[in-house]
Amino acid sequence: MEALLPRFRAAHTQVLGVSIDSIHCHANWARDLGGISFPLLSDFEPKGAMADSMGAYLSGAGITDRATVLIDSGGTVRHASSVGPAGERDIAELAALCESVDSTAGTPTQDAPTPKGLGKDAVLYVKKPCGFSRRVRVAVDNLHETGLEIRNVSEDASALAALKAATGSETAPCLVLDGKPVLEADQIVRTLAERLAPIG
Amino acid sequence: MIDEGRTAPTFALNDQFSRKVSLEDFRDRQHVLLVFYPLDWTPT
Numbered sequence: 001m002e003a004l005l006p007r008f009r010a011a012h013t014q015v016l017g018v019s020i021d022s023i024h025c026h027a028n029w030a031r032d033l034g035g036i037s038f039p040l041l042s043d044f045e046p047k048g049a050m051a052d053s054m055g056a057y058l059s060g061a062g063i064t065d066r067a068t069v070l071i072d073s074g075g076t077v078r079h080a081s082s083v084g085p086a087g088e089r090d091i092a093e094l095a096a097l098c099e100s101v102d103s104t105a106g107t108p109t110q111d112a113p114t115p116k117g118l119g120k121d122a123v124l125y126v127k128k129p130c131g132f133s134r135r136v137r138v139a140v141d142n143l144h145e146t147g148l149e150i151r152n153v154s155e156d157a158s159a160l161a162a163l164k165a166a167t168g169s170e171t172a173p174c175l176v177l178d179g180k181p182v183l184e185a186d187q188i189v190r191t192l193a194e195r196l197a198p199i200g
Numbered sequence: 201m202i203d204e205g206r207t208a209p210t211f212a213l214n215d216q217f218s219r220k221v222s223l224e225d226f227r228d229r230q231h232v233l234l235v236f237y238p239l240d241w242t243p244t
Contacts, residue, residue, distance in 0.1 A: 001235065013231040016221065018213075021240040026216040029240035039215035053209040055201040056236045067201060069234040071208040075227060080201040085238045098233060110229045139217055186218040193217035200225040 002036055004095050011098040012073070012108050014038070014199060018056075019064050020047050027138050035142045037197045058085065068094060070101055073108035113198040118148060119178060124188075125163045127154045127172040132185035136173045139189040143196040 001015060008015050017040040021029070030036035043050045048064060051057035056067035066087050070079040078101045083089055124140065126133035140148060151159035153172050164170055167181040175182040175191060182191050202208070212222035226232050 008233065011231070013233050014226055015233045015235060016215075018234055018236045019239055023214050023216050023218060025240045030216055032241075036216070039217070039219070039221050041211075041213040041215055041221055043213055050211045050213055051236055053202075053211070054234065054236075056234075058238075061238075063238040064236040066238060067234075067236040069202060069208070069236070071223065071232045071234070073226065073228050073231050075207050075223070077202055077204050077206045077208050078231075080204055082201060089235075094233065094235075098231060101231060105231070108229050108231070112230050142216065189217050190219055193215075193219060197217075199219070199221060200229060 001091055002034070002038070004091055005038060007095045008098055009112075011095065011102040012112065013070075013098040013102065014112070016041055018043055018051060020044060020051070020062070024135070027135070027142060031138050031141045035144050037143050039199060055080070056082065061085070070097060072101060072105040074105070076105070078105060113200050115198060116195050118145070118192075118195050120147075121176075121179070122148055123162075123166075123176045124148055124150045125153050125159065125172045125174045125176070126150060128152055130173070133173045135185045136175075136188050136192075139192055143192055145192065145196055 015038045020043050023042045026040040048057040051064040054069050056065045058065050065082045066085050067082040072078050153160040153163055166176050175188045182188050210223045212220055215221050
């Protein structure tokens with residue numbers, strides 16, 4: 001799926017994965033697969049409610065069906081199908097479906113957002129061991145961001161000094177972006193995603 | 201499964217990057233392909 005994202009993007013289509021797992025489970029699993037940059041939605045509370053609204057929740061099993069729903073930019077359902085929980089989806093076929101709907105239902109009237117990038121001076125300060133730092137690094141991997149400088153303040157005194165000089169504090173994780181510190185793991189992860197894989 | 205031709209019910213859920221993602225975010229901008237799967241750590 002990740003490999004075919006450019007084809008979906010060219011068909012003006014945003015791919016959204018959905019299951020009943022938590023966002024943390026999503027993030028770690030996605031990295032294990034080699035990184036997933038498109039949103040994986042957590043249909044977690046109330047469990048399966050969104051899937052149920054699309055007829056894709058298997059209430060007896062407590063999981064979502066392996067179903068696919070295509071909604072055009074005007075909000076109309078153009079395709080809904082399932083291969084069953086144990087089935088296999090044909091991703092190339094889905095890309096062709098999106099291309100066909102894009103040409104028949106009409107190309108969206110507004111442009112999708114384009115990634116701004118982080119800028120060459122961005123630095124991510126992390127510490128170890130630290131669950132928050134780990135969460136941020138998982139996000140960096142899911143976004144396939146290989147150019148970002150990552151410095152470990154627990155193992156490198158010069159990194160700690162640089163963090164203190166840049167922010168006036170030793171708090172990590174900290175993303176220094178455009179010369180300004182971004183603190184809190186959730187806020188850092190959101191900021192990275194908005195710069196590298198914006199949605200909307 | 202939901203019927204084709206219907207207006208999709210709206211949703212707003214969190215993603216793996218702690219963002220609230222809503223169907224409305226994509227209105228007039230992009231089509232949306234919802235790829236449901238049973239559980240993480242199983243094939244997509």
